[in-house]
Amino acid sequence: MYQFNRDDYNKRMEWYQDARFGMFIHWGLYSIPARGEWLRSTEEMSIEDYQKYFDEFDARDYDPKKWAKLAKEAGMKYVVLTAKHHDGFCLFDSKYTEYKATNTKAGRDLVKEYVDAVRAEGLKVGLYFTLLDWYHEDYPHYGDRIHPMRNNKNCGNENRDFSRYVEYFHKQVEEICTNYGQLDVLWFDFSYDDMRGEKWGATKLMNMVRTLQPQVIIDNRLEASGEGKGSLAEGNPTPYHGDFVSPEQIIPPEGVKDVNGDPLVWEACITMNNNWGYHGTDKFFKPAPMLIKKLVECVSKGGNMLLNVGPDAYGNIPEESVEILSQIGKWMKRNHDSIYGCGIANVPKPDYGRVTRKGNKYYFHMFENTIGPVPLLGLEKNKVKKIRALATGYEIPISTSWVHSDYPDIVFANLGPNPVLPDNIDYVLEVEMDD
Ligand code: H79
Incomplete structure (x- = not known):
């Protein structure tokens, strides 16, 4: 029977609560069409129509050392990269799928280079892994609320076996937890409707992750979405409750507390413009002074801020983001004592x-x-x-x-x-x- 242990938990969370500021990186096939990471869903695009981006993907300018340096110079302490987003395409070399960077013109495991680069800068390493998969044939298509083929009657679910899908993604999580050394953050995305908790085989998955990576810090999205606090907050922690609450595109008005009013660990993930993945015409960037104040707001409410960048088709972080990060870094250099290790x-x-x-x-x-x-x-x-x-x-x-x-x-x-x-x-x- 799973038992929450407060001492273990506090110990595990120490570096993370001191860090306060991290970089989120959304990069994948969707960076090529540049209409946001959801485009397969928003445009109800078929796998066939999406294939051209797979054929094109070459990671021409991919240099995660540059990304890591930028993060470090901005005063960030950890980085989280999309190992796999909802489109199902893997930046890592998974032996359970052909749909991976290794089989593109890039021809290699991009996650491997990323973890090495981030560690070399002395930053903590995180990987994002979504529970959804719009590529896998056993994931519900027709009638699912968000699948690209949700309205396509020819994509019925009669021959789909969800348990095969669960087995598949568990195996991939096992790869992630085995092949890349010690991970510091594992960022699952996300639960919706009845797709949550044990539907994902969450207890089993969590046991595996905790066995392979005893130190890793995990978000709460095996049971929650961006707007949910999860069972730790309710005072009845499930075996898969995760370690922090993950408000998305919002800084909680009053911080995040559990039912007893005690502060919880949380992290607000925020885009720099209005998209996670690279977007060709979204130039609505939040100015650096605003983001500095928002970081301070998070810390003053006891939370972290995970600020996103969306590298372009070639793997370059947009100029606007580079400039914003450097301005933030300038402020952080002089004022970081008021951020790191600070709280309410x-x-x-x-x-x-x-x-x-x-x-x-x-x-x-x-x-x-x-x-x-x-x-x-x-x-x-x-x-x-x-x-x-x-x-x-x-x-x-x-x-x-x-x-x-x-x-x-x-x-x-x-x-x-x-x-x-x-x-x-x-x-x-x-x-x-x-x-
Ligand atoms: O990876 C980023 C998002 O793609 C992912 N989480 C962050 C970290 C995410 N998945 N789902 N959601 C966020 C919430 C879904 C919001 C939606 Fe929509 C509103 C889906 C459909 C309407 C946003 C707007 C996406 C498409 C249109």
């Missing part, structure tokens, strides 16, 4: 920004300036040891101005006469408290 501060959220905390250090993130000195709500005045501007380390005095006389219990930091913040994205004050 348990002080009121200030009007001008957010607060993160690591032990006796509070980080007041200023997204906009105040009129005059900055109120640091929630701190006991006589316990403040030191206030610094995090980016440069220079000491910031506590204000003694007459204007605060009505607020004797509030600590005000005196930033000086300049009404403009030295960093107009997020200026961080580090407040060290007595223990």
Whole structure:
């Protein structure tokens, strides 16, 4: 009988909660048509029509070392790559299918090169593996809610044997957990309708993964989708509950808590534009300053942010993404102490920004300036040891101005006469408290 062990769990989750910031990479055949990773489904495209992308795929500029360097320079601590997305195409060399990079012009196992490159940069290695498969003939076609052939009566399910499919993908997960050394994150996607839990053979799968990769951190999507918290949150953990909640394209308004109100581990996965896979005309990129603030928001609510890039047909990360990552990296270089190892501060959220905390250090993130000195709500005045501007380390005095006389219990930091913040994205004050 499965028993949740809090100590084992906390130990396993330590690096991940310290890391706070990771890179998601969506890359596959869909990067060639460049209309998003769902195009087979959204356009109800047949396997035959999709075949041309398989025939074309050559990974011409594929250089995962470049990807890993970009992630590292942006201040990210882990990377998660789509080993297989819903189209069923494998970037890894699976011996259970022909539908894999090895059999394209690329002619090799792309996941192998990726894990080596990511490790070489000292980053943690993650792989994304979807539970869906629009290529496998035993996966429900006609009538499934999202399969590309959902409306095609000729694709009935009479001769499909779902148990064969389950066996197939379990074998592939076994390959992933066996052939690429120690994995740090395994990111399953996703459950829907009755396609969840034991339908996926989840207990068996989880037992296998935990046996092969005792340290790996697993998301909650064997039983949930992007909007579900899962059984750990409900206080009745299934054997396949996973390790973190995985809100998709949303930062939970109040963080993520279990039924008892205790904070849960979570990670918001967010696209940089409006698609996961490369999209030729989607130029709606979120500006770097916005993404920095969103990362801070995640951390202040006790979560991680997994920020996506979608390399193009050749394997190049789009210029826009490269530029955004480098701007984020510039901020992270000076301010990462307010991100890594930080979490919920348990002080009121200030009007001008957010607060993160690591032990006796509070980080007041200023997204906009105040009129005059900055109120640091929630701190006991006589316990403040030191206030610094995090980016440069220079000491910031506590204000003694007459204007605060009505607020004797509030600590005000005196930033000086300049009404403009030295960093107009997020200026961080580090407040060290007595223990
Ligand atoms: O891999 C990325 C997405 O492709 C995947 N999860 C992230 C990490 C994902 N699979 N399903 N979903 C997300 C939710 C499905 C949303 C949908 Fe739709 C809304 C499917 C159909 C309508 C989005 C919009 C996809 C097609 C149109």
